[in-house]
Amino acid sequence: MTSPAAATADFLDQRTGLGAAVKEFARKVFPDHWSFLLGEIALYSFVTLLISGTFLTMFFVPSMTEVTYSGPWASLQGTRMSEAFASTLRLSFEVRGGLLMRQVHHWAALIFMASIITHMMRVFFTGAFRKPRELNWVVGFTLLILGLAAGFSGYSLPDDVLSGNGLRISDGVLRAVPIIGSYGSYFLFGGEFPGEALIPRLFTVHILLVPGLILALVGLHLFMVVLAKHTQYPGSGRTDRNVVGFPLFPIYVAKAGGFFFIVFGVIALMAATMQINPVWNYGPYDPSPVSAGSQPDWYMLFLDGALRLMPGGVEVVIANFTVPLNVLIPAMVVPGILFTALAAYPFIEAYATGDKREHHVLDRPRNRPFRTAFGVSLLVAFFVLVLAGSNDLIATHFHLSINDITWVLRFALFIAPAAAFMVTKRMCLALQRRDREIVLHGHEHGTIVRFESGEYIEVHQPLNEHERWIRVQHEPIRPLQVAPAEDSRGVRRKGYAADLRRARLSRLFYADRVEPVTPAELAASHSHGTHDELPPAPSGQELVAGGRRSLVADDRAPGDGH
Amino acid sequence: MNWLAAHRHDRRAPLLLLLTALLLTGGVYALLVPAPAVAASTASSAEVDSGMKLFTANCATCHGTGATGTAAAPSLVGVGAAAVDFQVGTGRMPAQMSGPQVEAKPVQFDQDQIAALAAYVASLGPGPSIPTGDQVDPAQGDPATGMALFRTNCAQCHNAVGAGGSLSQGKFAPSLWQTTPTHLYEAMLTGPQSMPVFNQATLTSQEKRDIIAFVSEQGGTQPGGLSLGSIGPVSEGLWAWVVGLGLLLGAAVWIGAKSS
Numbered sequence A: 001m002t003s004p005a006a007a008t009a010d011f012l013d014q015r016t017g018l019g020a021a022v023k024e025f026a027r028k029v030f031p032d033h034w035s036f037l038l039g040e041i042a043l044y045s046f047v048t049l050l051i052s053g054t055f056l057t058m059f060f061v062p063s064m065t066e067v068t069y070s071g072p073w074a075s076l077q078g079t080r081m082s083e084a085f086a087s088t089l090r091l092s093f094e095v096r097g098g099l100l101m102r103q104v105h106h107w108a109a110l111i112f113m114a115s116i117i118t119h120m121m122r123v124f125f126t127g128a129f130r131k132p133r134e135l136n137w138v139v140g141f142t143l144l145i146l147g148l149a150a151g152f153s154g155y156s157l158p159d160d161v162l163s164g165n166g167l168r169i170s171d172g173v174l175r176a177v178p179i180i181g182s183y184g185s186y187f188l189f190g191g192e193f194p195g196e197a198l199i200p201r202l203f204t205v206h207i208l209l210v211p212g213l214i215l216a217l218v219g220l221h222l223f224m225v226v227l228a229k230h231t232q233y234p235g236s237g238r239t240d241r242n243v244v245g246f247p248l249f250p251i252y253v254a255k256a257g258g259f260f261f262i263v264f265g266v267i268a269l270m271a272a273t274m275q276i277n278p279v280w281n282y283g284p285y286d287p288s289p290v291s292a293g294s295q296p297d298w299y300m301l302f303l304d305g306a307l308r309l310m311p312g313g314v315e316v317v318i319a320n321f322t323v324p325l326n327v328l329i330p331a332m333v334v335p336g337i338l339f340t341a342l343a344a345y346p347f348i349e350a351y352a353t354g355d356k357r358e359h360h361v362l363d364r365p366r367n368r369p370f371r372t373a374f375g376v377s378l379l380v381a382f383f384v385l386v387l388a389g390s391n392d393l394i395a396t397h398f399h400l401s402i403n404d405i406t407w408v409l410r411f412a413l414f415i416a417p418a419a420a421f422m423v424t425k426r427m428c429l430a431l432q433r434r435d436r437e438i439v440l441h442g443h444e445h446g447t448i449v450r451f452e453s454g455e456y457i458e459v460h461q462p463l464n465e466h467e468r469w470i471r472v473q474h475e476p477i478r479p480l481q482v483a484p485a486e487d488s489r490g491v492r493r494k495g496y497a498a499d500l501r502r503a504r505l506s507r508l509f510y511a512d513r514v515e516p517v518t519p520a521e522l523a524a525s526h527s528h529g530t531h532d533e534l535p536p537a538p539s540g541q542e543l544v545a546g547g548r549r550s551l552v553a554d555d556r557a558p559g560d561g562h
Numbered sequence B: 001m002n003w004l005a006a007h008r009h010d011r012r013a014p015l016l017l018l019l020t021a022l023l024l025t026g027g028v029y030a031l032l033v034p035a036p037a038v039a040a041s042t043a044s045s046a047e048v049d050s051g052m053k054l055f056t057a058n059c060a061t062c063h064g065t066g067a068t069g070t071a072a073a074p075s076l077v078g079v080g081a082a083a084v085d086f087q088v089g090t091g092r093m094p095a096q097m098s099g100p101q102v103e104a105k106p107v108q109f110d111q112d113q114i115a116a117l118a119a120y121v122a123s124l125g126p127g128p129s130i131p132t133g134d135q136v137d138p139a140q141g142d143p144a145t146g147m148a149l150f151r152t153n154c155a156q157c158h159n160a161v162g163a164g165g166s167l168s169q170g171k172f173a174p175s176l177w178q179t180t181p182t183h184l185y186e187a188m189l190t191g192p193q194s195m196p197v198f199n200q201a202t203l204t205s206q207e208k209r210d211i212i213a214f215v216s217e218q219g220g221t222q223p224g225g226l227s228l229g230s231i232g233p234v235s236e237g238l239w240a241w242v243v244g245l246g247l248l249l250g251a252a253v254w255i256g257a258k259s260s
């Protein structure tokens, strides 16, 4: 007798051959590191969004037909509002569990976007986007954009004053596009803003189009992860040709499954205790009122910030067409730069590095000073814009003048990323130098030994093999060299100018560098010591767990500069 | 009738008609619009006297003797008892100028002294008087009308539920959650500092009472849990990062640490 479960499995296996695939999948090895769970937070909060969103669709009415409110919320009694807003109030006050679900959905949306960004940061700073994973970076980037679209379309659905303000701004941005702007706006809103068509349209976008695309791309994203195998952090025994970790089944599945409940639990806890988007406070949308403290959700705040920083009145009139640069620059050029830089970075770096090999071992951020500094400066620019978007709240909470804040942030938008770039790069180089120092001379130990001759020396403790491996495993990357302009027969080479440009870019990336200690250097640093017990320099693969520890005195004369 | 018929075409007729019409509308307006509250008549002269003494001791350095104003502070002739009750009753006056706007601080006078000061200033010239308990009673107002009025008249400075907001150059509109109904009414009536005056023509006394009914319901417990200051999506985003992502990263580090 086979159990019913086994029988079903057998039935499926015989017809689909699924068994082999499942077995293959279950044996996939997954390396362990907390930062590999960031993407999972995004995945699980998305699942939470699907579940709570499906609940909301059962009660939400995507319609702009006007109704008069007669529900339990006293402050809105007899107020005229759209059915979308009225049904959001019904969800909040009359549907059992409705408010909780709304809050689960909205908190999950904020956490979804936050986890996408932290996940991207992990991938960026560790260089996990290098070949063969550039395409998956692009898929992930598209997911980020789709997440923004999902959030924005959802935020606009309840038709309250805040969401209407957001739509009003988008309408303004659209109209700012020369020539086609106003047609675009009429097309989008089905006539003059706000019209009657928008909420039903946004509803389709929000519950069908965008989640469908996200679901498909998440599938593709995970498939590509499995295909390319997982990356791993550097460590002894980990190379570009293997993956060290646990098999997916059962250990990893148990861990990941448990983690889903943690993510869901944290979101539910927040939804049960912290209010989010109290639309009944804002009231139904009406184009005239704008209340103090009107902001979008945090992931859109940088756009609002860019608009707030831009000095007004920068407009050019070309042949009867007004080109409102005061809107176009903050709403299109600034995000355009941020997003293009983000999407294209893997390709730019590969071009500057001239490296066509596959990489499966992650970089330590300090070992790629340019990349790390670049990423930090993008984040700083984003953060400055977020602060600018919150300028009024900063003003009231810290008793500052909003005008001063705006002026400071205008300069900060240019100065802070540049300063962050330089500081981060310096820090990376300094950390690398420190790594060299430790590899060559061991840990400082704080023990001073006095010889009979009266000489003092500090005793250093050498690294164990793991510690040393982490600090020396990476390859130095040097700027690309350009072949001469003329070949051996003195004929001018085609593509020389392009090569020059590429070399210039490459120098920007890699001119400042600290190279890892080579085995020869390591050997040299210890060969002149008589009481040296160090094993020979490690050569990667043969390393085994557990290093020998021994105390060795650094025999260099004191004061010879370290 | 005959006289009318005969003079109907007189070229002075339109002028006369216009005059009559103007007089009529003026008369009806005067009848319908409640007379601007003029105080001082109720105050005893003893109260006015003690008010004058207090004023000379505490206020005259800035507002001048006789409250006619100096370079440092405006004249108070005609600002009315309501302005004094609001300014002194919320602790704004006597002013301590240091920031971009005179701020509320602990009240320095007791109720009788405030009344005396108000009576004195009201005796200098007619101005809005202190509203009666009925006029500011939240129970007699309609919070739904109040919310609609608040959204169009006040929310742009004071935030949707009166949590407060920022103005230019470090000025700000304060939170209204601790403000008494009387001070709410007086603020609308007198328009302190950067705030506009909402006189009878912009907000009737019934409408003011509706607004008071709405505001006095705010700032308490809200449906759905902690209100996070009721200042909107920025604080929500901050909490999503700090609490949500904080907990989840903690969990991830914990799971990661449980292995290798």
Ligand code: HEM
Pocket: A046, A049, A050, A052, A053, A054, A056, A057, A060, A088, A091, A102, A105, A106, A109, A112, A147, A150, A151, A153, A154, A155, A156, A157, A158, A206, A207, A210, A211, A214, A276, A277
């Ligand atoms: C893909 C990720 C998604 C994000 C980032 C997202 C985000 C949002 C946000 C921020 C709101 C405003 C909620 C409020 O405060 O009331 C919202 C509303 C809504 N969402 Fe989503 N959502 C997502 C997916 C979904 C899905 C998959 C569904 C349905 C299958 C859905 C259905 C709804 C509905 C019906 C509303 C209106 C509910 C209301 O106004 O109370 N969402 N969404």
